[in-house]
Each structure stands twice: as structure tokens, then as C-alpha cells.
Amino acid sequence: MKMKRWCMVLYRQFQRNMRDKRGSGVIVFGLLFLIPFMIFSMFLIESKLLYTEKSMADDAIVASCLAALKSNNPYDAAYGEYYLEPVAARNTFNKYLKANMKLDDDYNPLPGSIANSQVKVEDFRIYNPGDYPTACPRGVLINKTALHVVVRFQIKRPALTGLFGKTVNITIHRDVDNFYSLEE
């Protein structure tokens, strides 16, 4: 009851102020400040969310690459230089990419996927003994049996779609070998 009375007092005072144009400057200034302030808040949250989603996709791709790096001969893979069979490696990569990113057989997103469009594996190269030392097309030095992968897809923008568009293009490039370690 007290709360309601207090609100009504404020409301009447607000009406009087607006009529007399006393204090209305504060309200107008406050509301004008509010719009860019809210946009900035949304921008902060959206940036963090998009960064997290990109990191999730990166995890999915690294895990798929590590799976693809299994050799048919475990002794070689465990103790020395080894040759990766290209077709088997690609099939394993595809299988785990679909599982980790929740994609169907055509690489289209299933419910729960972070992708909002078809996921395209733009480049998939295997560096076997004899191919290295070399550098991948994006300049990373390759010294061991490794995979070079470039994956491209779109994710849905959660807010500020009017300002920056409805989707964000994501490109992930990774060169993964069996000695891969965390970089973050």
C-alpha cells in the first residue's frame, strides 16, 4: 500500500514537472543516454557469446582432427613417425565433426548445433612423412604428421541483428598433430 502511494506521489510529481518543464531535462537526458547504453550492454554480451560459440566450434574441430590422426598401426603412431591413410583419416574426421558439431549427413545443423548454416570443410590436407618440413597454406610450420583444416560456417547473431546482420561468418583454421597442446 505504502509502495503504491509512493509511486503515485512520484507519478504526480513527474506529471507536474513535465508540465512545468522543470526536471524534464534530466528525464530526456537519461532516456537519451539509455539507448546507446543498452546497445553497448547488448554488444558486450553478444561479443562474449559469439567468442564462446567460436571456441566451441574450435574444440569440436580439434577433437575431430585428433580422432582423424589415429593411424591403422598404433605402434608407429605411439612410438615414431607414421603414415596417415588419407581416405580413412578424412572419413574419421567427417564422422567426428558431424558428431561434435551436431550435423546431419549433408553437414546441415541439427537441433542444438551452434552452426546456423551448412558447415563447409574448405581445406583438408594431410602432411605425411616426406611432405614435411613445410608450411601450410596459411603459413604454419609443419614438422610432424599433421592435418591442416579450414572450416567455414555461419552462426546466428543473438542481438543487434539490425545493426550488424542476422548471421556471423566464422572461419576456423587448425593445424593439428598428435603433440597438439592447449593454446589458451
Place this chain on the structure above:
Amino acid sequence: MFEKINVFLKKYVGNNKGNEIVAFVLVLPFLILPIANTVNMLTDLVIYDTMRQAAREALLRMEIEGGLTGDGLYALEGYLQSKGLDMNKVNIDYTPYPVKYGDEVRVRVSYEYKARRYTIGLGGIRRVDENETMVYGPLSSVSKKYER
């Protein structure tokens, strides 16, 4: 509290200075609201990112060690705890050690939390708490653990 507010209003309302204060009080909730919601949403995102990093590290470890060992699980739980997560609300699904070379290893981390948001109505700013579950994974790869 309302008595104090009434005294305050009687003292200032009716003159120019008071009008500006009243106007500021009217605008203030609209300014506080985005700050409070931004802080809460960013906090939730930081927790999710912590879970992601923990799961990623666990998966790399599982790949090398052939499943999640007791030490691996202890390290994973320790990491999550060190970041302030309540371990009673954390659920970790994982492939336990040992896993043969080439077989699948998988990890999934979920966390029950209270999503706190603020809305504005006629009664002023209102807090809304909802029980939610954030899930990361399942993330899968293969075991590279080989023993002769």
C-alpha cells in the same frame, strides 16, 4: 524506509532541485536494469566458458591417457571447484579409463544454476530467478593410448 523517503520528498519536492531529483529517481531504474542484467548474463557466460575449457582439457587428457583416470577426474573437478562452481550441481559424463587405442572417448559437462534476471514493472525493479541447466558437449575423440 518509506518514512525517510517521505521526509526527503517533503524537504525537496516543490523546488527546482527537488524536481531534478525526482526526475532522476524516475530514470534511475531504467539505467540500473541493463547494468544488472549485463553483469548477470556475463557471469553465466564466464561459467559456461569455464566448463568448456575444463571439458576441452579433459578430452585432450582422455585422448592421451585412454579415458578419464582417477587423477584426471580429480584434476577436472578441482579446476571447476577452483573457478567457484558448486560441485553438487555439476554432472560429468565421461568415458572412464581404460579405453583401447582407436576407441571413442567422450566427455559432457552439465551444471545446474540459477539464472538471475531483472525486469521492470509498475512496482519497480523485480528480480526473476529461474533454475536452468547449462550443458557442454558431448565432445568426442579417440583414445591414443597404446601399450604393448
